[in-house]
Amino acid sequence: MFYLGLIWEYFTNYVKTRLTYRADFWVEVISDLLFQATNLIFIFVVFAHTETLGGFTEAEVVFVYGYFMVPYGLYSCFINLWNFGDRYIVKGEMDRILTRPAHSLFQIFLENLDPPSLIGSVIGIIIMIWSGGQLGLEMEWWYIPALIIMTIGSTLIYAGIYIILTSVSFYSDSPTGIIPLMVNIQTYGRYPITIYNRAIQIILTWVLPFAFVGIYPAALFLQREEMMAMAWLTPVMGLLFFSVSLLLWNSGVKRYRGAGS
Amino acid sequence: MQAIEVQDLRKTFRIQQSRGGLKGALQDLFAREYHEVAAVNDISFTIPQGEICGYIGENGAGKSTTIKMLTGILVPTSGHIQVNGYVPYQEREKFVQGIGVVFGQRSQLWWDIGVIESFQLLRKVYQVSEADYKKRLDELVERLQLQELLSRPVRKLSLGQRMRCELVAALLHNPSIVFLDEPTIGLDIVVKSEIREFLKDLNRTQGTTILLTTHDLQDIEALCSRVIMLDAGSIIYDGGLNELKTRWGRGRELRFQFGGAVKAEQLNGWTMGLPVTWTQESDLVATALVPADMAVSDVFSRILSQAEVTDVQISETSTDEIVRQIYSSGSAEKPEVKLHV
Amino acid sequence: MSSLYLDFIRIRFLTMLAYRVNYYSGILVYTLNIGVYYFTWQAIYGGKEQLAGFTAAQMTTYVAVSWMARAFYFNNLDREIATEIRDGTIAIQFIRPYNYLLVKMMQGFGEGIFRFTMFMIPGMIIAVLLFPVQLPTSPVSWIGFLVMLFFSFLINSQINILIGLMAFFIENNDGLMRMKRVVVDLFSGLLIPISFFPGWLTGIMNFLPFQAITYLPGSVFTGRVQGTGILEVLGIQVIWFLILLVPIYFTWRAARVRLFVQGG
Numbered sequence: 112m113f114y115l116g117l118i119w120e121y122f123t124n125y126v127k128t129r130l131t132y133r134a135d136f137w138v139e140v141i142s143d144l145l146f147q148a149t150n151l152i153f154i155f156v157v158f159a160h161t162e163t164l165g166g167f168t169e170a171e172v173v174f175v176y177g178y179f180m181v182p183y184g185l186y187s188c189f190i191n192l193w194n195f196g197d198r199y200i201v202k203g204e205m206d207r208i209l210t211r212p213a214h215s216l217f218q219i220f221l222e223n224l225d226p227p228s229l230i231g232s233v234i235g236i237i238i239m240i241w242s243g244g245q246l247g248l249e250m251e252w253w254y255i256p257a258l259i260i261m262t263i264g265s266t267l268i269y270a271g272i273y274i275i276l277t278s279v280s281f282y283s284d285s286p287t288g289i290i291p292l293m294v295n296i297q298t299y300g301r302y303p304i305t306i307y308n309r310a311i312q313i314i315l316t317w318v319l320p321f322a323f324v325g326i327y328p329a330a331l332f333l334q335r336e337e338m339m340a341m342a343w344l345t346p347v348m349g350l351l352f353f354s355v356s357l358l359l360w361n362s363g364v365k366r367y368r369g370a371g372s
Numbered sequence: 373m374q375a376i377e378v379q380d381l382r383k384t385f386r387i388q389q390s391r392g393g394l395k396g397a398l399q400d401l402f403a404r405e406y407h408e409v410a411a412v413n414d415i416s417f418t419i420p421q422g423e424i425c426g427y428i429g430e431n432g433a434g435k436s437t438t439i440k441m442l443t444g445i446l447v448p449t450s451g452h453i454q455v456n457g458y459v460p461y462q463e464r465e466k467f468v469q470g471i472g473v474v475f476g477q478r479s480q481l482w483w484d485i486g487v488i489e490s491f492q493l494l495r496k497v498y499q500v501s502e503a504d505y506k507k508r509l510d511e512l513v514e515r516l517q518l519q520e521l522l523s524r525p526v527r528k529l530s531l532g533q534r535m536r537c538e539l540v541a542a543l544l545h546n547p548s549i550v551f552l553d554e555p556t557i558g559l560d561i562v563v564k565s566e567i568r569e570f571l572k573d574l575n576r577t578q579g580t581t582i583l584l585t586t587h588d589l590q591d592i593e594a595l596c597s598r599v600i601m602l603d604a605g606s607i608i609y610d611g612g613l614n615e616l617k618t619r620w621g622r623g624r625e626l627r628f629q630f631g632g633a634v635k636a637e638q639l640n641g642w643t644m645g646l647p648v649t650w651t652q653e654s655d656l657v658a659t660a661l662v663p664a665d666m667a668v669s670d671v672f673s674r675i676l677s678q679a680e681v682t683d684v685q686i687s688e689t690s691t692d693e694i695v696r697q698i699y700s701s702g703s704a705e706k707p708e709v710k711l712h713v
Numbered sequence: 714m715s716s717l718y719l720d721f722i723r724i725r726f727l728t729m730l731a732y733r734v735n736y737y738s739g740i741l742v743y744t745l746n747i748g749v750y751y752f753t754w755q756a757i758y759g760g761k762e763q764l765a766g767f768t769a770a771q772m773t774t775y776v777a778v779s780w781m782a783r784a785f786y787f788n789n790l791d792r793e794i795a796t797e798i799r800d801g802t803i804a805i806q807f808i809r810p811y812n813y814l815l816v817k818m819m820q821g822f823g824e825g826i827f828r829f830t831m832f833m834i835p836g837m838i839i840a841v842l843l844f845p846v847q848l849p850t851s852p853v854s855w856i857g858f859l860v861m862l863f864f865s866f867l868i869n870s871q872i873n874i875l876i877g878l879m880a881f882f883i884e885n886n887d888g889l890m891r892m893k894r895v896v897v898d899l900f901s902g903l904l905i906p907i908s909f910f911p912g913w914l915t916g917i918m919n920f921l922p923f924q925a926i927t928y929l930p931g932s933v934f935t936g937r938v939q940g941t942g943i944l945e946v947l948g949i950q951v952i953w954f955l956i957l958l959v960p961i962y963f964t965w966r967a968a969r970v971r972l973f974v975q976g977g
Binding site: 390394397398400404 | 733
């Protein structure tokens with residue numbers, strides 16, 4: 112309850128800050144959407160040259176992309192760690208965080224709330240409905256609860272991966288950390304994973320499991336039998352990765368408190 | 373109960389040793405060399421509740437490291453700390469409820485929104501009840517005269533205004549111990565003295581224990597009954613400010629201006645039998661150094677009865693000077709003061 | 714004076730060496746990137762000999778060289794500049810006796826030298842070992858490619874500087890920077906060679922500077938452009954380099970006015 116109250120409090124502060132910079136708000140929303148649009152362009156261009164990709168049609172791949180946008184939007188809104196190394200380690204704001212009575216990671220989430228990202232989630236749902244219509248998918252009653260469970264699972268995986276990578280900042284000496292390197296990798300889970308060789312499949316499933324934020328859970332709605340088992344693993348992997356990431360974060364903070372900055 | 377208890381506290385850092393040049397940097401990429409530095413070296417002290425204690429030392433002496441350990445940010449390498457009944461680094465979230473921290477060089481307020489919004493948020497973070505918050509805020513705002521500033525965003529405040537708001541932010545949850553790291557840095561004289569007055573008041577009315585680090589010794593003189601002096605990670609002095617002065621001060625200096633030329637022998641003759649040393653600037657001006665345990669009036673009466681004096685100035689060794697001396701000698705043991713005549 | 718600027722190159726090179734975690738993860742991540750795109754294109758070709766003027770073999774080489782070129786020309790000048798503008802340290806840069814933008818360029822170049830020797834060359838060796846990459850045989854292609862690679866760096870850095878300077882005019886340009894990164898990766902031909910785009914989009918691409926960053930040098934390396942053709946594509950790069958100086962000059966001037974009038 113305490114933490115829920117804080118979310119609301121920080122959210123209202125976010126709104127107040129944003130109202131002072133209205134133009135920025137729209138620049139941010141539009142650049143976010145263009146960011147998504149360029150990814151869609153890749154799909155469209157590729158399918159101008161081939162009928163299917165790893166047995167998936169264009170509409171199916173677009174559907175997977177639509178699914179991806181939903182957890183991605185949630186993740187970007189609540190877990191925005193983009194500036195962590197720079198702001199909290201190099202500039203020393205971590206010290207301030209540690210003098211406050213709430214979990215450090217949670218405070219950092221709250222200080223970086225980014226509600227406009229949720230627009231991406233909405234557009235993702237629209238894309239799913241549209242491409243689902245093209246595929247002739249029938250809406251079934253279990254789609255909505257399944258979508259909620261899968262979205263939570265995927266968001267937790269995404270959060271887990273990025274918290275783990277951010278925890279590296281506690282050990283690394285570089286201000287930017289290694290998150291920028293991941294920008295491209297996160298897109299790879301959105302394509303039919305079977306086109307890659309074994310090693311890359313293993314990486315995208317178990318090491319940097321971006322496939323659980325894309326192809327696997329989306330396959331459930333596309334009713335792809337071959338990936339059904341993986342789809343249902345999504346919430347399990349989500350809990351697992353998120354828990355591991357919290358452990359790593361806590362040990363990173365411990366190290367920070369041992370070594371200082 | 374003691375507010376702060378520190379026993380054999382030690383903090384060592386592992387510092388990467390860079391091998392210079394391109395070749396060295398390439399070697400560092402594959403294998404690194406480290407060496408250990410003790411930033412805080414087995415220090416012990418206790419601070420009773422309700423005391424204002426100054427924590428001073430040169431840059432890099434280990435002040436900030438100590439403060440960070442006392443506030444639970446850093447975990448000590450070894451030794452024992454107890455603050456407010458807690459071991460700071462163990463139950464961090466519970467512990468920090470009872471302390472307030474101000475880092476003079478870093479803001480804890482949100483940059484873009486009104487000051488009052490930051491306070492509201494901190495109220496939630498520290499789970500202060502609405503009634504307590506209102507009462508406390510009113511008091512603080514009244515005392516520090518912040519009424520007009522509350523709705524302004526922090527980025528529009530002057531440094532002095534901001535620092536007053538930082539103090540409020542650190543005190544909203546009514547902490548019983550307050551840590552201030554350079555609270556007056558960069559402020560003008562007026563704001564400095566306002567803040568000193570405020571802290572004194574806070575200590576007197578609420579019994580708040582205050583530990584502050586500073587480079588401005590006037591802060592110490594105005595506020596602290598007790599000083600802990602740190603050098604290269606070790607405590608070199610811990611005790612009252614007055615004691616420091618008597619132990620280190622060279623007594624008082626009487627600077628006489630004479631109506632006619634005087635000679636050194638005459639000066640020494642006048643104070644024959646008294647432990648006074650003379651320094652002569654010119655025929656007409658000479659300074660007598662009077663030890664702290666001797667009455668100045670004795671010297672006065674002797675001189676005035678024997679020489680024509682046009683002007684006299686009395687001065688005491690300033691704290692600044694004392695501290696400078698201690699640092700340059702590297703120890704707080706009373707040195708052999710050699711005086712030249 | 715010029716030795717001062719050389720020093721900025723040297724210092725940045727040494728700084729980059731200090732970031733060990735970034736170095737090791739960088740090598741792994743770039744190898745993974747090449748791998749993923751290699752297999753994606755294999756799937757897209759699906760046994761077809763040729764698509765949009767690229768043979769399957771040329772595509773493999775193109776993927777490897779594009780990613781390795783990116784490993785070289787990539788830098789964070791936009792973020793660095795934006796951060797310095799936002800936290801106000803840029804004001805100090807104005808009172809120093811050097812040209813701020815030139816210093817940034819030099820720092821970028823120091824990083825580039827690091828990336829070339831420590832990322833690109835070892836990365837290329839790994840890529841050649843793992844995937845069927847065909848290196849050019851003619852020395853002219855090699856020389857042409859290396860010269861063009863340098864211009865890739867210049868043009869990419871110019872774009873970064875422009876985006877970074879936008880922080881003077883937009884309070885929060887994080888979104889803009891993120892978008893730029895995606896746009897450059899896509900429209901430079903890194904993710905898809907320009908000739909794969911539909912005709913109208915290729916037409917637009919030809920009037921944008923992005924293709925000069927990856928697509929043109931990549932075409933030389935794969936041997937799709939040879940002989941005097943190399944001079945032609947190099948010419949396009951030089952022209953873009955010169956054209957981009959204009960908006961940088963005006964943005965910089967407007968930024969200074971803004972800084973002096975409004976105090977940042």
